[in-house]
Amino acid sequence: MGELLVDSGCREVASEYFRKVPNQETRIELLIAYDYWKPAIQEMLETKLYEDYEDRLIITARQKGQSWVESEYLREKDRMGLR
Numbered sequence: 001m002g003e004l005l006v007d008s009g010c011r012e013v014a015s016e017y018f019r020k021v022p023n024q025e026t027r028i029e030l031l032i033a034y035d036y037w038k039p040a041i042q043e044m045l046e047t048k049l050y051e052d053y054e055d056r057l058i059i060t061a062r063q064k065g066q067s068w069v070e071s072e073y074l075r076e077k078d079r080m081g082l083r
Contacts, residue, residue, distance in 0.1 A: 001017060002014045002017040002018045002021075002030060002034070003034075005017060006034050014034065014036075015031075015036050015039055018030045018031050018034065018036065018039070019031070019039055019043070024043070024047045024049060025049065025052075027043055028040055028043050028044055028047070028049060028053050029053075031043060032053070032056060032057055032060055033060075035064065035066070037057075037061060037066060037069045037072070038072070040053075040057060041057070041069075041072060041073050041076050042076075044057065044073075045076060045077065045080055045082065050077065050082065054073070057069065057073060058070045058073065
């Protein structure tokens with residue numbers, strides 16, 4: 001369903017849909033796959049799965065030319081005292 005929302009241009013609604021996926025790992029994977037960087041960072045840090053998905057987030061963002069994602073992620077991680 002979320003994929004259909006993205007394809008139809010309803011990115012905000014899709015983001016909310018992805019954030020309601022019950023499985024934490026699936027939720028984070030979907031957010032990263034569809035370039036919802038800030039929600040992905042929030043989910044990773046809130047669910048304490050940041051170590052599992054840190055490399056995937058940074059590598060995917062770099063491949064898509066989104067260099068700001070890494071600095072945003074590290075800033076949020078510092079803010080939460082996780083680094």
